[in-house]
Amino acid sequence: MIVTPEGPGLTFLIVISLLLVVATIAIILRIWARLEINAFGADDWLMITGWVFFTLCCIADYFSISYGVGAHVERLTEHQMQQAFKWFLIAGVAYVAATAPVKASICVLIMRISTNRIHHWILYGVIFASTAGSIIRICAFLGRCHPVEAAWDPSKGKCGSPEIMTHVAYFFGALCIATDWICAVIPVFVVWNIRLTWKAKVYVGIMLALGVLASIATIIRMRYLLAYQSPHDRVYGLTDIAIWSEVECCIGIVAGSLATMRPLLRYLRFLGIATQSSRSAESKLPHKLQTLRRPRRTNPSSALQNSYHVMVEAIGDRRGGADDIESDGGSQKHILPERRLEIVKGTQIQVTVDAKNEVDDMEVNPIR
Template sequence: MSTNSSQPSQAELGAELSAAAYAQPPIKPEGLALRLIIVIWVTAVIATIVVGLRVYVRAWMLRRAKVWGWEDTFAVMGYLAFLCSSIFAIKAASYGLGTRDSGLNTFLMVRCAEYLLYSEVVYGVSMPLIKASVVFTLLRITTEKKYRWSLYIMQFIATAMAIVGILASLLYCKPVKAYWNPLLGTCGDFMTVVKIGYAWTAVGIFTDWAYAIIPYLIVRKLQMSARNKTTVMVILGLAAVASTATIVRAPYLQYYLVTKDRLYWNGYISLWCQLESGIGLIAACLPALRKLFTRYFESSRNGSNAKSKQYIAGSRNIVGSQTQMDNLSPAGKTTISIGKWKRLGDGNSSTSHIILHETTVTVETESMNDEEKQARRV
């Protein structure tokens, strides 16, 4: 009895493992882990700039028009979730995500698995928010019920699938801490989570392509120039680019079930998850930036036109003046008078505002003989 009482319980062992894991310093990322961190940083920086410009345009530049809508709110919320997911993915890469088992120990694996779960859950929150931003953007430009209901249904499916995926990850182990520390509880059949992952991927690909096709069907009926239609279609259709990351990620889902180098292969899954949400967020914000680009190009064009007008005005002043060429060769001296403007003197011209440009050219050459002068007069 005394021997049994001296042995620590499983909960105590789990607590000791957690304490040792949190005392473990991070590793220096290399290979896939380093690439993962770089890609996430670049994507997060670009997304931050694009979302910042969107907020500037909608909340400040167009503040008098009060155009801020639900699509903007969902974009900001999706960005915050994407940023949190990116931070957790970077933390996970610092503790073993994207690194093979030979370079890790148990404590690093525990710490990495915890951050990886956080990143996946918050990623699951970000995607329906980003898709909602696209949906509400499209709802602004269509009143046809068939398109509006199609958008509502797709958004419902995407949101429901995300909720199922999040719950599957959180309920896989009891308690949740057992997901990264198996000594703290028990976990179910992970194959269920993998199947949900495949279904989530299929729904993501379907909805991304639907969001790319529907803008074409909507915009082609709008009254605008072909050039503007093409621009709007391309901008709104960029949501399909995010599906590329989803398609590339799909084959890596099988590595959820491996026992060796599991965190290494999960690095690819995390990489494409972050790219999917980052690209989707950027694409969702581009329609709102069209006004900014339009105003910039108009300002540049107006500035060029103003310079052209100043140049023309200056040229007219030069041409309109009397120019004397006093340094000609001894053969002759020439005086040119150009640029006199005169209003026609009849009554009709005053009412019609007709202006006659009269140009007088006088050539005097001392060396000309009488015959040459007579010839010029003719």
């Protein structure tokens, strides 16, 4: 029998629904942006893997809510409580499994735009620590009870002390906070040394550093971990832990994806959303084509017409594809290609004289 969610259960249902929608939109836009510039890489596959586990986590949360997570124990039957614990445990395993690839994706993204070996070694350490921490916590989840079914049905076997879950959760939370801050600080140094406009540097740096928000969610979650040890009304207090766990994971997915979406900004111009300041800023970029013109006078009675224009155009080979220019917020080394510039000046002169002197109009052809 399905339990109608109320209070914390209803809040939990609404929050995870919103988080799943936001994370899914972020992944779709990320895939679109990467395909636009033909730069789909390992970081994208890792983020998609993290999103898959996050989706499984939310699905398990839906089942746990339907069986009574967030409801007081007096509203539930023994079977409902067992199923609620079962699906909550499955959701917890999926959440932990999602954190490792999400963190690894952000690290690989930073490594793709960094050439500093020290940064690479630090990021490899973050990937290793995140993966090891996830494995340890999953083993603690599944190994506390023998067999595993005893975690939600004590009649099936024996379980260790609930303090094991609390201690492992604190360890995993501290590890997440440390790795989140490392992934937020390193991009500042990486972007500082990349040949980008300062606005592009600010955009990429802020997007990558949004992972700091995930650490805030982790800190908030840690204050609710004592619910694991609560002997009474346990299913009622588990929602706070789950909500902040899912918030943390969703922030990681969104923050890691936003930094790759800059190529999609050009579509804002097609929708008429681009502001005048953004257009003027783009016209100042050194990799854009620009044309300088002096208006031509068309009055035939003028004694002398001297009109000219200077056109700056890019020639020569490029190191990237046709859309590399749109990827300056993406994760590519040599984000802006080097180009040679050539100035072409064309001058046209028309001389008008008396009828006594039959002088044809004279034109000076453009000289390169």
